[in-house]
Structures are given as C-alpha cells and as structure tokens.
Amino acid sequence: MDYAPVVSRTLRWYAHAARDLPWRRPDAGPWAIMVSEFMLQQTPVARVLQPWQDWVQRWPTPAALADAPSGEAVRAWGRLGYPRRALRLHQAATAIRDDHDGQVPDDYQALLALPGVGSYTAAAIASFAFGRRHVVLDTNVRRVQARIATGIEFPATAPTAAERLLAEQFLPTEPARAARWAVASMELGALICTARGPQCDQCPVRTDCAWHRAGRPAHEGPARVGQRYQGTDRQCRGALLAVLRSSDDAVPAEELDTAWPDRAQRERALASLITDRLVVAVGPDRYALPD
DNA sequence: GATACGTGGAA
DNA sequence: TTTCCAAGTAT
Structure with missing residues (x-):
C-alpha cells in the first residue's frame, strides 16, 4: 500500500x-x-x-x-x-x-x-x-x-x-x-x-x-x-509524597499518619516509596525526599 | 503478556 | 457520579 x-x-x-x-x-x-x-x-x-x-x-x-x-x-x-x-x-x-x-x-x-x-x-x-x-x-x-x-x-x-x-x-x-x-x-x-x-x-x-x-x-x-484510583496504593503513595513535597525538612511519621488513615496500607506504600528511592528514612521515624 | 505506577479534566 | 483516557516504562 x-x-x-x-x-x-x-x-x-x-x-x-x-x-x-x-x-x-x-x-x-x-x-x-x-x-x-x-x-x-x-x-x-x-x-x-x-x-x-x-x-x-x-x-x-x-x-x-x-x-x-x-x-x-x-x-x-x-x-x-x-x-x-x-x-x-x-x-x-x-x-x-x-x-x-x-x-x-x-x-x-x-x-x-x-x-x-x-x-x-x-x-x-x-x-x-x-x-x-x-x-x-x-x-x-x-x-x-x-x-x-x-x-x-x-x-x-x-x-x-x-x-x-x-x-x-x-x-x-x-x-x-x-x-x-x-x-x-x-x-x-x-x-x-x-x-x-x-x-x-x-x-x-x-x-x-x-x-x-x-x-x-x-x-x-x-x-x-x-484503571481504578480511589483507595489504591497509588493514591496512598501520592498522598504521602504530597506531604513530603510540601515540607523543606524531614517529616515525622505522625504527620504522614494524618495523610492516610489506613495504617497497613500507609506502611506498605511508604515502604514501596523507599524501595523506589522516592523517599528516604532519616533518623527515627522521620522521612524526607532523597538527596 | 499482565501489572504497577499519579493525577485531573472531560464526557 | 462514574468512567475514560492522556506524547509510556519497567518488571
């Protein structure tokens, strides 16, 4: 053709x-x-x-x-x-x-x-x-x-x-x-x-x-x-990352708790963000964007 | 090859 | 309100 x-x-x-x-x-x-x-x-x-x-x-x-x-x-x-x-x-x-x-x-x-x-x-x-x-x-x-x-x-x-x-x-x-x-x-x-x-x-x-x-x-x-979004790990990751983006300093875990109520999902999402190197753990129960 | 991965605007 | 979908990539 x-x-x-x-x-x-x-x-x-x-x-x-x-x-x-x-x-x-x-x-x-x-x-x-x-x-x-x-x-x-x-x-x-x-x-x-x-x-x-x-x-x-x-x-x-x-x-x-x-x-x-x-x-x-x-x-x-x-x-x-x-x-x-x-x-x-x-x-x-x-x-x-x-x-x-x-x-x-x-x-x-x-x-x-x-x-x-x-x-x-x-x-x-x-x-x-x-x-x-x-x-x-x-x-x-x-x-x-x-x-x-x-x-x-x-x-x-x-x-x-x-x-x-x-x-x-x-x-x-x-x-x-x-x-x-x-x-x-x-x-x-x-x-x-x-x-x-x-x-x-x-x-x-x-x-x-x-x-x-x-x-x-x-x-x-x-x-x-x-592709659903509401309630997914992706939405949870987004919510956590939004908190970290808005802060110039490391964020205590309690502050992340307020961003997503479901503890198990929140911890799973946070762990995956760390695995992906989008987030780093700094000090005890404090998290930040990477260097 | 199927699945995970963000977000928001338009239909 | 819900669904669709937008210049994809990595695993």
Whole structure:
C-alpha cells in the first residue's frame, strides 16, 4: 500500500493546524525536548506546559539537573503524576553528564540506554531533537494507523510487531520529512483522530481512512481494563509524597499518619516509596525526599 | 503478556 | 457520579 498521499495531506494539514507548543519552537534544544518527552508520558499537554517552563528555566542543562538533589526533581515534579519519571529524568541527566559530555545523545540506542527512556521516547528525541528517521509509535499514531490502514477504531492494548511494520510503510525515506511525519501524525491523533469523538469532518485524510469508509464501525472485543484510583496504593503513595513535597525538612511519621488513615496500607506504600528511592528514612521515624 | 505506577479534566 | 483516557516504562 502506498501511503505517500496520506503523508502529504497530513503534512499539509500540520503546516497550518499545529499547536504552538514551546518545546517545538526553534529555540528548544535537545534537553528541553527530552524534558518535555518525560513529562508527556501518560500526561496531557495542558498539564505539562507550566512545569516544563519551570524545569527548563531552573535546570537548563542535563548537568544542572544532575548537580541538584534528586529530591528536588521529585519536588519540582509537583502533581504531574508518576513521580518515578522525575527520578529517572534525574538519573538520565546524571548519565548524560557523566557518560556523554553533558550532551543529550543523538543516537537511538544511546538514548534507549538511559533510565526512563523506552522505545517511544528514544525515537521521539532522536526524531524531534535531531531530525533522525525513526518510527515514533505513540498512542496517537497507533490509533491513526489503526483507523486509516486497518479499519478498526482502536489498536491493541500494547504495540505489536505488525504495527511497527505498518508504521515503517508510512515513514518517508528522507529523514527530515520522516521527522515531520512523526510529529504531524501524532498531532493528527491528538487533535482530530481522537479516542473519543473524532472530528472526521475536519480530517485531511478521511477519504484515505478505511475505518471512515467502512462507516466508523464500533470497536469489537473486550473493553479495556479500567484503571481504578480511589483507595489504591497509588493514591496512598501520592498522598504521602504530597506531604513530603510540601515540607523543606524531614517529616515525622505522625504527620504522614494524618495523610492516610489506613495504617497497613500507609506502611506498605511508604515502604514501596523507599524501595523506589522516592523517599528516604532519616533518623527515627522521620522521612524526607532523597538527596 | 499482565501489572504497577499519579493525577485531573472531560464526557 | 462514574468512567475514560492522556506524547509510556519497567518488571
């Protein structure tokens, strides 16, 4: 199948419809882009904008972040969620400072070796920051591909080998064009080809879309497993960490007690936070963010 | 491959 | 009010 027309139409659409996001501007370097990619993992753009500004201003280089205590990274992460990302970004910054002369690597494999960088993020940084040709397969692109090429409303739970092969067929040969396709196809998924209420009437490739041509058939198969939050260990961890973030000093255990009434769950969550190195025990029954 | 891992806004 | 889901990674 020749997807060149799909690529061309999408690039033409992106040229006028793209959002003006700060990490896409010419003055955003590889490090600023890398910070944005960490923050955007499972987190909407709207919630990332302010924390990203704060981070790149406070820590304009990987070395600047690496030289700060990891607990400060966790504190500055605020309520973005998944605070292990802050820790891994700090670890990645340390590796870049120590092993890459302070420069974000431009090579996919070197990026992939960094903590918190998986196949998506490595490809995204290589593509967006360095103009390299890579399949950038995020949730948006997967949904766009599923609809255009496969004719189904939603892709499988996890990326498959078939999806990667399909993505290769879309990817233009020329690196700069491939990089533009990567960001443009993500944008199409984020703005038009959305999970709920897709705007097919505004879609530049609706005539190329197998799902649209088929009359937008509803998704078959089991509904996705819902992710509960209320009452979970994750919520408990979040509550405990919020207390520690708000304090400049170590916090006595009694103060954590007030943040989560269930003792067994609280202790289990605290232990897991310590295992994850998001929290350290300092002195008898006192806890703090790590150094 | 399934599961754990935060948070908040929109439907 | 409940459910869905948002530029994933690590185990």
